[in-house]
Amino acid sequence: MHIPLYFAATHVDELTLRDQTVVVIDVLRAATTIAVALSNGAKEIIPVNTVERAVKISGSLFGDHILRGGERNGRLIEGFNLGNSPDEYTTEKVRGKAIIYSTTNGSGAIDKAKYGRNVLICSFVNMASVLRFLRTHKGDVTILCSGNNGRFSMEDSVCAGMLISRLVESEQDLDLSDAAQASLALFRSFGRSIPKMIRSSEHGQFLIQIGHEKDLDLCASVDCMDILPVLSGNVIRARKEADLIPSGNPVVRIE
């Protein structure tokens, strides 16, 4: 099992990811928010790169079933229904809805993986579900960290390292790239307290500054959601056959 890893979505060409199994990681906050939205009954998430495209697409669809969500530089986009805080995506707001979704880093990373064979959206909250898929799948896995405006981000890299550390426990024949080795070492260095690591990261500090500190605790909650968001045909849906979540892990629901 070979594990290429990229520390930001801009570091790889989309054709490199063609036909690969790709795990897209964006801890703060896209992958966490997508997990919450689908857990709370959103029908699908449609990631788009630009605000202009989000407006164009949603304008041509039937209004009552469509929401626009996301952020630019951490803040709500004018004319959008939802920002990018996970707790905005309540059952009341999102059940049965399609959400056109555009964020600074995460939606671009998901778009970069669009030619992948299996594209899984991962953060700390749903890592157990992603791992179950990977252990069944058995093939090579490319890990694509969203990063922060094209730069390395600690929280995505430590999340990748946690995923790898769990694969190391169960897989015999892992071939780790330099970047995968580095992520694993970073998880071992900074993974003892995920909330502390997230708070002290550049992106965590930025979110605290702009008033989104409350989002960080949920983003740091490991294995709290049994949901496997999968991109297929440019749309993210919950994979239905996800197994039961292992006992002992609380399921967080935001109502």
Next chain:
Amino acid sequence: MHIPLYFAATHVDELTLRDQTVVVIDVLRAATTIAVALSNGAKEIIPVNTVERAVKISGSLFGDHILRGGERNGRLIEGFNLGNSPDEYTTEKVRGKAIIYSTTNGSGAIDKAKYGRNVLICSFVNMASVLRFLRTHKGDVTILCSGNNGRFSMEDSVCAGMLISRLVESEQDLDLSDAAQASLALFRSFGRSIPKMIRSSEHGQFLIQIGHEKDLDLCASVDCMDILPVLSGNVIRARKEADLIPSGNPVVRIE
């Protein structure tokens, strides 16, 4: 003192580095080879991005004083005088010569930093000299790892982490980016044996496979050369006012 850090030269735009003090790191092998060439009396190194440009430039210059050096994918380039093994750059061959120099990663990284205010070429062999400059300079420092074909490379990142660990010892007010924090942690994880880390890196393994294993030991020798290669006006020369190397560090000379 703020320390932005990039894990590969392709991860940053050249205008981001404009007017910055930039430390370009390429352990395997460009930065090591440049240190050796200048230590052995080469007049200057002229880094160029493409083989075509190297041929064009050297063809228009006076032949006896010009050499062409470098590699593509680790191997000697047809029509070039020298490959990229440090021990090819002997005093006999390089003294007084200008070397047109093109490599897969390193020369591109150096080119990326061309608009920097101070651009220093660094590897393990000359880290003490680079540190002396930085301690005198006192301003922000951007660290640019060359990386490996646009990807993260362990040896450059650990070298960056060693540089940062030494700055941490002497500087009071360091503001480390996520990437700088990560490099520091990687140095603490893998820096106990630099030769072992280099050998097990992807690039180290590749060089062993193509017959350049002998290069790795020199590339892993910390503080063995008192030389500060500086890029100015697209030419790399040894900075003349370098202090004496601290006692206890052997000086390696390849004759």
